[in-house]
Amino acid sequence: MNLFYTPEYAKTGDVIPFYNQKTKRFENYYLKNWNPDAPKDKIVYGWHQIITEDNRIYKETPTNIQGGTGSVIEVDGVYHMFYCTFDQNPPAQWARHATSKDLVHWEDIPEDKFGPDGEIYRMSDWRDPHVFWNEEEKKWWMILAARENAATERNGCVALCVSDDLSHWEYRKPLYASRTNQAANECPDFFKMGDWYYLVFSNYTDGFCTYYRMSRSPKGPWIRPERDTFDGRAFYAAKTGSDGTHRYVYGWNPTRGENGWDFDPGKDFGKDYCTWNWGGSIVVHQLVQHEDGTLGVCPVESVANAFHHSEKTEIRGLSGNWEHRADGTLCSSEDGFAAALGSVIPAQCCIKAKLRYEGTPTRFGLALQVDEAFDFGYYLMFEPQFNRIQYRSGLRMYEQGGQMFPYAVEMERPLKLEPGKEYEIALYIQDTIGVLYINNDVAFGFRMYNWKNRHLGFFVSDGTMEVKNAAVLTE
Known part of the structure; x- marks a missing residue:
């Protein structure tokens, strides 16, 4: 497809x-x-x-x-x-x-x-x-x-x-x-x-x-x-x-x-x-x-309307306290970074979820093509203090990434962020291409080459995030 x-x-x-x-x-x-x-x-x-x-x-x-x-x-x-x-x-x-x-x-x-x-x-x-x-x-x-x-x-x-x-x-x-x-x-x-x-x-x-x-x-x-x-x-x-x-x-x-x-x-x-x-x-x-x-x-x-088969993704905490409720999963991590893994990401799919935050987290969002180490992969980071979404690839978490062409932000999109507001995301993936839509109003496209056949992840740092209706849609 x-x-x-x-x-x-x-x-x-x-x-x-x-x-x-x-x-x-x-x-x-x-x-x-x-x-x-x-x-x-x-x-x-x-x-x-x-x-x-x-x-x-x-x-x-x-x-x-x-x-x-x-x-x-x-x-x-x-x-x-x-x-x-x-x-x-x-x-x-x-x-x-x-x-x-x-x-x-x-x-x-x-x-x-x-x-x-x-x-x-x-x-x-x-x-x-x-x-x-x-x-x-x-x-x-x-x-x-x-x-x-x-x-x-x-x-x-x-x-x-x-x-x-x-x-x-x-x-x-x-x-x-x-x-x-x-x-x-x-x-x-x-x-x-x-x-x-x-x-x-x-x-x-x-x-x-x-x-x-x-x-x-x-x-x-x-x-x-x-x-x-x-x-x-x-x-x-x-x-x-x-x-x-x-x-x-x-x-x-x-x-x-x-x-x-x-x-x-x-x-x-x-x-x-x-x-x-x-x-x-x-x-x-x-x-x-x-x-x-x-x-x-x-x-x-x-x-x-390209994908019709939907499977709920389970959220398995790796660090931090992930609390599973009837209407979603809540994680409060006021003292640092909390990470969780979800389903394996198919080559072509749509990932949907609703995200909400409380407090003043430095960042929260989705990780793509990660494993239990939660390092290399791709990160879609919602950053309230900057009112933006930042895309960051895994190498930038390491020393070699800091020695690359000198810019701190890899890619970003402006987005006003408010605590308590629900952000509905739909991420369409076709092999190396990713296009994220937020609330059917903001788009953010990117590429992913180095990592594949790995997991979806969620994370929050220095605050609280709730994930609802997380699912992976395929043909």
Whole structure:
């Protein structure tokens, strides 16, 4: 079973969502990054079409388009693809335009190729064109990943061009320029939900995530919500698509192990300690809009309903006092760390539980792929004093982990934590991929390479935790 699509011999890069109103299904595209060991007779470069009716199972077909991320729209029975290409000598980036009658065979329009103007926008980054109809202005808008001419190198922006005919474009000042990032705001996306407009983009400087901003007007000003991301470090280049009822955000959870950036440690500690690759597996979240316009995410229906067999997991204490009650298991550990083991974790499953804490624990949560030693494995740590969830892999508990690339927090997601409140978790696992959802509103994706076929665990340090309805769901 595939919960998160990974092509054979390759990695999924940026997804370009397109919902076909005629067939009533998503006929998306993605950038395919072939693995170094891929058989040469299977390699087809360029955009690949992936058709899905449930955002979980895909049928793939290559296209003849060679280039980077963009967007697809339908106008009067003709499909228009906007994408980007790159020159190396001298370096240059270009927005491109192609058309099709069937979404598979595309004809490029060479005369529609254009780059940055050199005045508003620097003659460097100019990619990932996203085109949509602006009903208020009665014009086509194109937003792009670009860099504005600014006072400092913190000039990454979302560029704006407008058109009456999809061929001739007028440069305008950036739609969004926060003077924060030293790189272009990649894969920009734009949509309206209810009374709010949303701008989505990804960046890899001063953070490495897909972000969103919100406004009452398509022109801004753009508000940064308190939690302005959909997922963590392991969810990038995400763009959204809607079937008219629900809106979904499509990103990729990267693999590890190719050392493409020459950052891997000299000693082999396993793939858990290798740098991220470009591309990996498609992860799709369904957007949830709150009353104040801010956004959360929950699993798509096909993933949420993928597992039907549920087995309650017994909780066996290793340290600390674990008290079993009719409605759950309680552990009070005011003077240190308490640990317990549960079931063996299948290769593909969903782990569900409800967690509640009292007092001021330094951390509590789930351990994955641990054994009786409760050391090596993976830890999802709820940390009330920081209002976050932290992901930490086992080597960081040891001296070698402290000698690695110097950061104390491996990965984290913001989450306001309150004593006495129940946190419902659903953790979907597909081999090395893990995607955690909390209260059907917050997502946290990660990878687990070094350890498998071991146990689920629970822990609490310097406080009290209650675990209810802990179960492992399988096919």
